[in-house]
Amino acid sequence: MAEVLLSRIQKRFGAVPVIHGLDLHIHDGEFVALVGPSGCGKSTLLRMIAGLEAVTHGRIHIGGRDVTDLDPKDRDIAMVFQNYALYPHMTVAANMGFSLEHRGRPKSEIAERVRWAADVLGLAPLLERYPRQLSGGQRQRVAMGRAIVRDPQVFLFDEPLSNLDAKLRIVMRGEIKGLHQRLKTTTVYVTHDQVEAMTMADRIVVLNAGRVEQVGSPLELFDRPANQFVAGFIGSPAMNFIAGRCTSEGLAAAGALLPLSPPHRLLEGREALCGIRPEHFEICGAGDGVAAQVLLVEPLGSETQLSLRLGETPVIALFHERLGVAPGDALHVRPKPGAVHLFDPATGVRMDAEQAVA
Amino acid sequence: MNSEMSARRKVALYGLLCVLLVPFVFPTWWMVTSSLKPISDIFVFPPQLFPAHPDWSTYRQVFTVQPFAQQYWNSAWIAAVVTAATLAISSMAGYAFARIRFPGANALFIVVLTGLLIPSEVTIVPLFRMFLKLGWVNTHWPLVLIPVFGAPSVFATFVMRQFFIALPQELEEAARVDGLGRVKIFRTIALPLARPALASVAIFTFLHSWNLYLEPIVFLSTPSKFTLPQALTQYTDAYGGPMWNIQLAAATLTALPVLIVFVLAQKQFVEGLAHTGLKG
Numbered sequence A: 001m002a003e004v005l006l007s008r009i010q011k012r013f014g015a016v017p018v019i020h021g022l023d024l025h026i027h028d029g030e031f032v033a034l035v036g037p038s039g040c041g042k043s044t045l046l047r048m049i050a051g052l053e054a055v056t057h058g059r060i061h062i063g064g065r066d067v068t069d070l071d072p073k074d075r076d077i078a079m080v081f082q083n084y085a086l087y088p089h090m091t092v093a094a095n096m097g098f099s100l101e102h103r104g105r106p107k108s109e110i111a112e113r114v115r116w117a118a119d120v121l122g123l124a125p126l127l128e129r130y131p132r133q134l135s136g137g138q139r140q141r142v143a144m145g146r147a148i149v150r151d152p153q154v155f156l157f158d159e160p161l162s163n164l165d166a167k168l169r170i171v172m173r174g175e176i177k178g179l180h181q182r183l184k185t186t187t188v189y190v191t192h193d194q195v196e197a198m199t200m201a202d203r204i205v206v207l208n209a210g211r212v213e214q215v216g217s218p219l220e221l222f223d224r225p226a227n228q229f230v231a232g233f234i235g236s237p238a239m240n241f242i243a244g245r246c247t248s249e250g251l252a253a254a255g256a257l258l259p260l261s262p263p264h265r266l267l268e269g270r271e272a273l274c275g276i277r278p279e280h281f282e283i284c285g286a287g288d289g290v291a292a293q294v295l296l297v298e299p300l301g302s303e304t305q306l307s308l309r310l311g312e313t314p315v316i317a318l319f320h321e322r323l324g325v326a327p328g329d330a331l332h333v334r335p336k337p338g339a340v341h342l343f344d345p346a347t348g349v350r351m352d353a354e355q356a357v358a
Numbered sequence B: 001m002n003s004e005m006s007a008r009r010k011v012a013l014y015g016l017l018c019v020l021l022v023p024f025v026f027p028t029w030w031m032v033t034s035s036l037k038p039i040s041d042i043f044v045f046p047p048q049l050f051p052a053h054p055d056w057s058t059y060r061q062v063f064t065v066q067p068f069a070q071q072y073w074n075s076a077w078i079a080a081v082v083t084a085a086t087l088a089i090s091s092m093a094g095y096a097f098a099r100i101r102f103p104g105a106n107a108l109f110i111v112v113l114t115g116l117l118i119p120s121e122v123t124i125v126p127l128f129r130m131f132l133k134l135g136w137v138n139t140h141w142p143l144v145l146i147p148v149f150g151a152p153s154v155f156a157t158f159v160m161r162q163f164f165i166a167l168p169q170e171l172e173e174a175a176r177v178d179g180l181g182r183v184k185i186f187r188t189i190a191l192p193l194a195r196p197a198l199a200s201v202a203i204f205t206f207l208h209s210w211n212l213y214l215e216p217i218v219f220l221s222t223p224s225k226f227t228l229p230q231a232l233t234q235y236t237d238a239y240g241g242p243m244w245n246i247q248l249a250a251a252t253l254t255a256l257p258v259l260i261v262f263v264l265a266q267k268q269f270v271e272g273l274a275h276t277g278l279k280g
Helices: A042-050 A092-102 A107-121 A136-148 A166-183 A194-200 A218-223 A228-233 B002-034 B057-065 B068-099 B105-116 B120-134 B141-149 B151-166 B169-177 B182-193 B195-210 B214-219 B228-232 B244-276
Strands: A004-013 A016-026 A031-035 A057-062 A077-080 A154-158 A186-191 A203-208 A211-216 A240-246 A251-253 A256-258 A271-276 A281-284 A290-299 A304-310 A313-319 A330-335 A340-343
Touching: A004 A042, A016 A042, A016 A057, A016 A211, A031 A042, A031 A194, A042 A057, A042 A077, A042 A154, A042 A186, A077 A136, A077 B169, A092 A107, A092 A136, A107 A136, A107 A166, A136 A166, A166 A194, A186 A194, A194 A218, A203 A218, A203 A228, A211 A218, A211 A228, A228 A240, A228 A271, A228 A340, A240 A256, A240 A313, A251 A271, A256 A290, A281 A313, B002 B244, B057 B068, B057 B244, B068 B105, B068 B141, B068 B151, B068 B182, B068 B195, B068 B228, B068 B244, B105 B151, B120 B141, B120 B214, B141 B151, B141 B195, B141 B214, B151 B195, B169 B182, B182 B195, B195 B244, B214 B228, B228 B244
Parallel strands: A031 A186, A031 A203, A077 A154, A154 A186
Antiparallel strands: A004 A016, A004 A057, A203 A211, A240 A251, A240 A271, A251 A256, A271 A340, A281 A330, A290 A304, A290 A330, A304 A313
16 A cells, blocks of 8 residues: 655656646555546656656655556556456466566465455456456456556556446446455556546545646545636536626626625626526525426436526526426526526636635 | 248359359369379360279379489478478568668668569579589578578568557557567467467468579479479470379378368468468
8 A cells, every 4th residue: 555646747758748747645545537528638647657658757656655667566566457467378266376476476375465466356157268258347347356466556547438338327326435444455447437537536626728737635626726727627417607797786697687695796798608507406486586498308216317508597406306397497496595606717726705805 | 021032142143153163162172082093094085074993093103203202301491491481480580571660771671672573583593503512402491591581571571560550559568568578478468369470371382492493493403302392393204205194193192281281270371371461
């Protein structure tokens, strides 16, 4: 187990910068998710931690050691790849024990470690099979088994669930999280799926175009996104954004007046981008909220997702109940108290009441 | 109605295939059957599909007219050595071109590939002069070194490079994380997975060496050192006329290993072609 320290990490491919001076401290035993859209640099960052990509500038420390210039084999890390990267010509047992065998460990020790890892992951009946004889989920578990057999200081996961179907992804999420709780090994997990990040990580690092947008616990990112990008990335369905101007009565936004909490009214006169999560709308009476027209009704069983038009702005609203509405119906909605986020329309940065002081 | 048409179409298709098969199968059939006929019956028209009285003594005479057993061995060991050496060199060179980034790699590969553009007839004279200076004329060294460092090896390198390019990078990255260096990754990961490509290269190289004709007739002058393609031209009588039946018996014996290798390894042959992206 070890902490991972990234100091002023920069990466360029030729003249193209992909990581721009990134600092990150991952604590011992922590599960940190690197999340962001495709091309944001999360896999590149993970590969630099692994030693598979050179660092253009900056230093990487693992367990107090500067590993920036060390080969992957000298960093005491283990990696689980997106497409498993199992050796096709070796059995499951041989795959799992390969690194120990290469390091000259005794056969008895290798067998014991492989057996232990196989028991942890439920792979004991599959040890003599070849990767081509396994399902996707089994292959993923073998890839994890190959990593845990080595008892490394840090686990690195590069989108390990991307190739699995939705149902299996949910199962494997739980298994990975359970493994982390059991082994308590420092884990860095790359994913483009914010649901995976939210459910598994102790902290989430949101990356965009090679820069860190925000670092925090899942609920911190959900409740107080630092900017519009984080607000729109975290949460499913995505946050609604409504442009308008703060007035003493609320946010005037293209034909509607959205109620604002008293602290936000201190931003009177400022242009703002109002963020409201779909699940933070509530239906109210005509006098309280904003008039909305139902465009689309999507029943999800225990929830109902509505596409609404607020004034001239289309929004998505999610209600944890069944609603007897149809497209074309009119209703009134309002944001739940404290559920409104304001962002500077020019910079996307979160606007708090403290910023009302001009 | 559909099944009737399908059956009719099938009959027509198979009939057409049989007709198309004739020009491919007939020469081999004619070679084998004529090796059992007297010379006077070989060129009769219409051709006899079956020998009237098969004469198996031609196969015995193959070995008495020339040192055919020795020549067979010459072809066999040269082909084996050339194949083994080509596999070793082309697999390493192909892996290096596919996986190792070094300055000038692409330019060097193009230079290597140009070796395929130059016909052997163009280089045979300078090569003869070179081996003459080395004192290696009328030895088997040119028959080994020219294919190993010439066009067959270039083609083999190309085939192996294409295969290794297609190998997922993640396999080697996983091996790097597991602690392996470049050489061990090549030996324990890349090479075992390259069996289809290696089989394809082995077949191509073996066939090329087995059928080599220009280099033997240029470099070899002693019958006991001849290889089979060269030896086949030596079955003449005292007046210089060809002894067709004995020559065709020798040709049948020459073609036999090739047929066997292809029948046994055709699956790898096709797989190897597929892996290189070459449509045969």
